[in-house]
Amino acid sequence: MQIEYTRNGVVCKTNTALVNLDPKHVLPKSINFISHAHKDHLPTINDVNGLILTSIETTKIANLYGINMKNFKRSLDGFSLIDTYHVIGSKGLLFDDIFYTGDICIRNKGITKNIDIPKCKTLITECTFGLPEFKFPKLYEIVKDVNKLISDLYSKGIPVLLLGHAFGKAQILTKLFSHWDPIYYQYKVKQINDLCISLGMDLKPGLNDIDADKRGLLNKKPWIMIAPFMSEKNQFIVKMKSKFGAVTIGFTGWANSQRFFFGRQHDYSFPLSDHCDFNELLDVVYKTNAEKVYTVHGFTKEFSDHLNKLGIESKPLNINER
Numbered sequence: 001m002q003i004e005y006t007r008n009g010v011v012c013k014t015n016t017a018l019v020n021l022d023p024k025h026v027l028p029k030s031i032n033f034i035s036h037a038h039k040d041h042l043p044t045i046n047d048v049n050g051l052i053l054t055s056i057e058t059t060k061i062a063n064l065y066g067i068n069m070k071n072f073k074r075s076l077d078g079f080s081l082i083d084t085y086h087v088i089g090s091k092g093l094l095f096d097d098i099f100y101t102g103d104i105c106i107r108n109k110g111i112t113k114n115i116d117i118p119k120c121k122t123l124i125t126e127c128t129f130g131l132p133e134f135k136f137p138k139l140y141e142i143v144k145d146v147n148k149l150i151s152d153l154y155s156k157g158i159p160v161l162l163l164g165h166a167f168g169k170a171q172i173l174t175k176l177f178s179h180w181d182p183i184y185y186q187y188k189v190k191q192i193n194d195l196c197i198s199l200g201m202d203l204k205p206g207l208n209d210i211d212a213d214k215r216g217l218l219n220k221k222p223w224i225m226i227a228p229f230m231s232e233k234n235q236f237i238v239k240m241k242s243k244f245g246a247v248t249i250g251f252t253g254w255a256n257s258q259r260f261f262f263g264r265q266h267d268y269s270f271p272l273s274d275h276c277d278f279n280e281l282l283d284v285v286y287k288t289n290a291e292k293v294y295t296v297h298g299f300t301k302e303f304s305d306h307l308n309k310l311g312i313e314s315k316p317l318n319i320n321e322r
Contacts, residue, residue: 035102036090037061057089130303186227
């Protein structure tokens with residue numbers, strides 16, 4: 001078995017298969033596994049001629065970005081797709097006693113179920129939040145604090161923007177806070193929400209920002225709008241603040257970090273993530289009972305060093321090590 005990080009992503013060579021994990025370019029004569037439809041995990045070109053292993057939800061979302069993964073399979077002998085509950089349709093891959101997590105979240109986010117972590121000899125795990133400082137609060141604590149904040153703002157007639165990534169976080173925010181009325185969606189969020197609804201996700205429908213503005217509904221304050229996570233200098237945010245007096249609430253796993261200021265660029269910030277935090281990453285490692293752990297994406301060296309100190313053999317997958 002050989003596992004390495006290349007400019008095309010993680011490549012696994014075993015006695016039975018050549019597997020590309022979240023490759024930038026889909027290659028022929030191999031199996032190309034796409035874990036989910038965030039753009040940093042999708043192929044960057046549309047002429048995908050090799051065999052793709054992924055979920056139907058991932059192909060549908062990818063189509064929104066202009067990537068047609070027509071030559072795909074949802075199942076393949078010897079390969080098991082494991083729900084990872086990062087976003088709708090996200091999967092990990094178990095094959096030849098190797099488990100690749102892709103992006104993973106084992107925490108309840110209001111729209112997910114408990115994840116069954118498979119046993120394996122070799123684990124390849126993400127570690128986006130692979131530092132001890134990243135410990136996320138319980139979901140009910142965040143929901144309680146945000147609902148109180150929204151209530152205070154509503155009592156003053158102030159509209160609220162809830163900001164999270166258009167695919168993934170925005171659907172969580174829709175599920176958690178759709179009891180507020182009226183609720184609107186920035187057009188990109190609306191587009192993805194509608195697709196997720198068609199795929200079976202239980203989300204509250206609503207108007208996009210353009211239609212609501214044209215009908216004069218945004219002048220009838222207060223209201224809630226769910227929008228992508230973006231800079232306060234973005235024209236959309238500037239308009240919502242200057243024209244309607246909206247307050248921004250950002251949701252990101254970086255919100256409480258003292259080193260990464262971009263997590264606290266809004267009026268209010270809360271540490272809500274669709275990734276595992278540090279302790280949850282350790283839980284994933286322990287539950288797999290893996291003999292060796294490769295780390296990829298995020299704090300690869302730091303998390304790998306921590307595992308080695310715990311007596312778990314680990315190595316960061318890094319292109320510079322080749």
